Amino acid sequence: MFQAFDASTSGLFAERMRMNTIANNLANAYTTRNQFGEKVPFRRRLAIFEDGNTKNSDPNLGVTVLDIVDDNADFRIDYKPGDPDAVTFSDIFETDSEGVPDFGKPKEPYQGMSQESLQELASREGYVLYPNINAETELVDAMMAARSYEANLSAIEISKSIISDSLSIIA
Structure with missing residues (x-):
């Protein structure tokens, strides 16, 4: 019992x-x-x-x-250029010594994102990433x-x- x-x-x-x-x-x-x-x-x-x-x-x-x-689902994204939390290329991708981003090498926090979401982010700067x-x-x-x-x-x-x-x- x-x-x-x-x-x-x-x-x-x-x-x-x-x-x-x-x-x-x-x-x-x-x-x-x-x-x-x-x-x-x-x-x-x-x-x-x-x-x-x-x-x-x-x-x-x-x-x-x-x-x-x-x-590990993708983050929600919203295009808000000028927002202090808007992502720049150098925030997302590894950069070389001259500061040029390598779009094939996402930084650690973004490695779990789908290729489609990364391409959408890479298409232009100014996206704000929100929690999933x-x-x-x-x-x-x-x-x-x-x-x-x-x-x-x-x-x-x-x-x-x-x-x-x-x-x-x-x-």
């Missing part, structure tokens, strides 16, 4: 971590620079779950947050996490009720 508590508790913890990750994504939806002030937008983060939880009495029950990983966060997707994920959290709470309440009813029958 207490295994139900273990499984539901691990689900509560996992969904809370997922909700925190979603809240962090929404809070950084327009963060266009990293902690060093470079023009590298925030990347959406995802909570990755794994079946089972070694902290439970039965390690095969429940769920564990395996990792929080960056989503879609508010609607995040809100749907938040609703799913909240419903999963509620389901785990209900499972705990039902387990408590069953234990209480069993004790009243015995006594």
Whole structure:
């Protein structure tokens, strides 16, 4: 009977971590620079779950947050010349000793972008890169996490009720 508590508790913890990750994504939806002030937008983060939880009495029950990983989807881009966060060629591509960009060698933060997105950026300067966060997707994920959290709470309440009813029958 207490295994139900273990499984539901691990689900509560996992969904809370997922909700925190979603809240962090929404809070950084327009963060266009990293902690060093470079023009590298925030990347959406995802909570990755794994079946089972070694902290439970039965390690095969429940769920564990395996990792929080960056989503490698392309950044959103918007053409805004003159914006202080607008990207220049030298921000995106490696440059030679004379400062001429090498369009075949994107810098590290941009290496994950698709060739199509890089070509669009290279076609003209003045693009602002925004995080790869879609508010609607995040809100749907938040609703799913909240419903999963509620389901785990209900499972705990039902387990408590069953234990209480069993004790009243015995006594």
